[in-house]
Amino acid sequence: MSENQPLSVEQRNKRTLKKLVIWAIAMFGFAFLMVPFYNVICDITGLNGKTSSTAATDAPAEVVEDRTVTVEFITQKGDGISGEFTSETKRVKVHPGEITLVHFYASNPTDSDMVTQSIPSVSPGIAARYLHKTQCFCFDQQTLAAGERKDMPMIFYLDPEIPSHINQFTLSYTIFDVTERVAGKNNSVAVN
Amino acid sequence: MSTAAATHDDHHDHHHAPTGLKRWLFSTNHKDIGTLYLWFSFAMFLVGGFMAMVIRAELLEPGMQFVDPEFFNQMTTVHGLVMVFGAVMPATVGLANWMIPLMIGAPDMALPRMNNWSFWILPFAFGILIFAVLMSAFGAGNPSAPNFGWTFYAPLSTKYGPASTDLFILSVHMMGISSIMGAINVVVTVFNMRAPGMTLMKMPLFVWTWLITAFLLIAVIPVLAGVVTMMLTDRHFGTSFFDAAGGGDPVLFQHVFWFFGHPEVYIMILPSFGIVSAIIPAFARKPLFGYASMVYATASIALLSFVVWAHHMFTVGMPLAGTLFFMYMTMLISVPTGVKVFNWVATMWRGSMTFELPMKWAIAFVILFTCGGLSGLMLAITPVDFQYHDTYFVVAHFHYVLVTGAIFSIFAAAYYWLPKWSGVMPSKLLGELHFWNSLISANLLFFPMHFVGLAGMPRRYADYALQFADYNFWISIGGFWFGLSQVIFLVVAVRCAMKKGEPAPAKPWEGAEGLEWEVPSPAPFHTFDTPPVVK
Incomplete structure (x- = not known):
């Protein structure tokens, strides 16, 4: 056939082996690539009900007076939280575009300072895209001094574009004690 | 190497091979390694x-009798892991x-040394996992074995996992390395080692389904x-892939897991399709109907299996568009699967x-696998899945496709090829006993699970509401019966290994086709040193 010596079976085996090993390693990498990929898709679609982690800077374009949407608030305490974590308002009826302030309270009954992080989640998840927060305690870690009860305000408005089938949704916050996590990070920085 | 092997004749070569334990430990012979895999999987x-017997004993009657709920959870978890990764997958390998x-007329697998390694990792992987169970059952302080279900959802397996989760992670890593090496070996063998004239579209369907697997x-x-690496770093190295407190997302776990998990179910069933496609033509004495469509159907199933994973998680709260996409894609899989079932029926x-033992198992496979496929279609419908999710209906579905599907086809394969492996025909009487007992008991075991599932009995609980008591009693009876029936196969296999039985001719089945029947029974240690000619 051709003038070149055809590859022996051993050589061909090695070549195929190499390709397949590279493919397997690439798929291992792909598993980790799914993490940022998932986060981006969730950001765009609100797939997992996560609200934006940054403050909305635009003011609402208009207030839609002839529509009201019910927003409910739930609070949950994650591991290590022994104190209070409540929202002053349980439910509020708002017009899309209307700027609303709600208060949350967290307390630290322990003898030492506590760093907390609150994680928001919206159900149904699709509503997360239309919830804009101009100020939220969840954007940053909140430090509660020993014995402190903290007022944590949250200011939000709903996108006037919010689809007509969303008349009600729930915003849930889970508060976590991340003191050790933060301390761990600082330690590792110090070691480095 | 090839010249040396060519000058020896098969008979002499056999005497040079190491014997005893060394033969098995150091073997690079595809037949020895195949035998090791098969015994290990059995x-x-x-x-x-x-472990399933422990589960069924506890569920025989309502209330707690034999084990505490904590141990029950460990049993369901490890039962699933052992059956998926230890029984079905190694059996097909x-x-x-x-x-x-x-x-395909090759002298051996392409990478024999790697073949040896991929088998010998497995006993250690499962040794580690079973060690965790033994510690839990008998160890000081009874530390928990993995108890989060075979799907090991986070955060149950990360934040709340027992210490033995790390053993589990190591064990899964080792099983994975073994599987990947085995798979690479198959691809390299099929691509490069085919006998002259064995084109891809002339390969037996078992080879095709395994290549795609x-x-x-x-x-x-x-x-x-x-x-599992993400789990490990979440548990010990301060990452937060699945930990909400650190900005991760537990639902992400389910996406990544099922991206593996759904193709995994086809990994377990595709080789079965190949087995049945070899056996039905042999005993219907007709060539397989629609060979090419079988190949394309297998490839379509494999491709579709990558875009249906979220049908395992309809209840996590996906947007409507997402659930519709995954619902339609899942239903689409029934088209190529239907092509296959149609082709098998058309072949018959x-x-x-005639209804020799392999054919009996194969026909039972076709009927009962279709049964499991139909309940799968029901589960694919998003709105009703909300009712069926995590009930015994799901348990019934996947046991129909995996036990009366995958495992029945593996038994079909064993009865079909045991004459070739051992040189003796498997005992007809024992084989018939094994088949009929398994067939009846498996249906007694799994069919009522549909009913209790539809009535709302959740899976993975050590107890149930009183109205499920009668069904569960019979399910447990079916379970013990099915379990005992498998001991018959142990006798069949041991008798064959001890060469007890009628000697088998090179081609014991009249209508069988394929190169494997051209070598004597039992297949000599070395075969096809000179490639056969394929017309």
Whole structure:
């Protein structure tokens, strides 16, 4: 056939082996690539009900007076939280575009300072895209001094574009004690 | 190497091979390694089966009788892991090792040394996992074995996992490495070692289904390795892939896991399709109906298996568009699967059928696998899945496709090829006993699970509401009966291994086709040193 010596079976085996090993390693990498990929898709679609982690800077374009949407608030305490974590308002009826302030309270009954992080989640998840927060305690870690009860305000408005089938949704916050996590990070920085 | 082997004749070569333990430990022979895989998987089948017996004993009557709920959870978890990774997958790898070189006219697998390694990792992987169970059952302080279900959802397996979760992670990593190496070996063998004239579209369907399975394995087992690595770093190295407190998302776990997990179910069933496609034409004495459509159907199933994963998680709260996409894609899989079932039935249509043992198992496979497929279609419908999710209906579905599907086809393969492996015919009487007992008991075991599931009995609980008591009693009776029936197969296999039985001719089945029947029974240690000519 051709003038070149055809590859022996051993050589061909090695070549195929190499390709397949590279493919397997690439798929291992792909598993980790799914993490940022998932986060981006969730950001765009609100797939997992996560609200934006940054403050909305635009003011609402208009207030839609002839529509009201019910927003409910739930609070949950994650591991290590022994104190209070409540929202002053349980439910509020708002017009899309209307700027609303709600208060949350967290307390630290322990003898030492506590760093907390609150994680928001919206159900149904699709509503997360239309919830804009101009100020939220969840954007940053909140430090509660020993014995402190903290007022944590949250200011939000709903996108006037919010689809007509969303008349009600729930915003849930889970508060976590991340003191050790933060301390761990600082330690590792110090070691480095 | 090839010149040296060519000057020796097969008979002499056999005497040079190491004997005793060394023969098995150091073997690079595809037949020896295939045998090791098959015995190992059968041992794991019995171990996993024993755990199922513990589960069924506890569920025989309402209330708590034998084990505490904590241990019950460990049993369901390890039963699933052992059956999926220890019984079904190694059994099909064992069949691939034995049969693929014989079917394509190759002297051995392409990478024999790696073949040895991929088998010998497995006993250690399962040793680690079973060690965790033994510690839990008998160890000081009874530390918990993995108890989060075989799907090991986070955060149950990360934040709340027992210490033995780390043993589990190591064990899964080792199983994964073994599977990937086995799969790579199959692909390299099929691509480069075929006898002259054996074109891809002339390959037996078992080789085709295994080739596609191997590609699935190489694509998704690394993702499984990735997800357990993320678990490990979440548990010990301060990352937060799945920890909400650190900005992660537990639902992400389910996406990554099922991206592996759904192709995994086809990894377990595709080789079965190949087995049945070999057996039905042999006993219907007609060529397989629609060979090319079988190949394309297998490839379509494999491709579709990558875009249906979220049908396992309809209840996590996906947007409507997402649930619709995954629902339609899942239903689409029934088209190529339907093509296959149609082809098997069409092969039997007006064939000169006889019902030897392999054919009995194969026909039972076709009927009962279709049954499991239909309940799968019901589960695919998003709105009703909300009712069925995590009930015994799901348990019934996947046991129909995996026990009366995958495992029945593996038994079909064993009865079909045991004459070739051992040189003796498996005992007809014992084989019939094994078949009929398994067939009736499996249906007694799994069919009522549909009813209790539809009535709302959740899976993975050590107890149930009183109205499920009668059904569960009969399910447990079916379970013990099915478990005991498998001991008959142990006798069948041991008798064959001890060469007790009627000697088998090179081609014991009249209508069988394929290169494997051209070598004597039992297949000599070395076959096809000179490649056969394929017309």
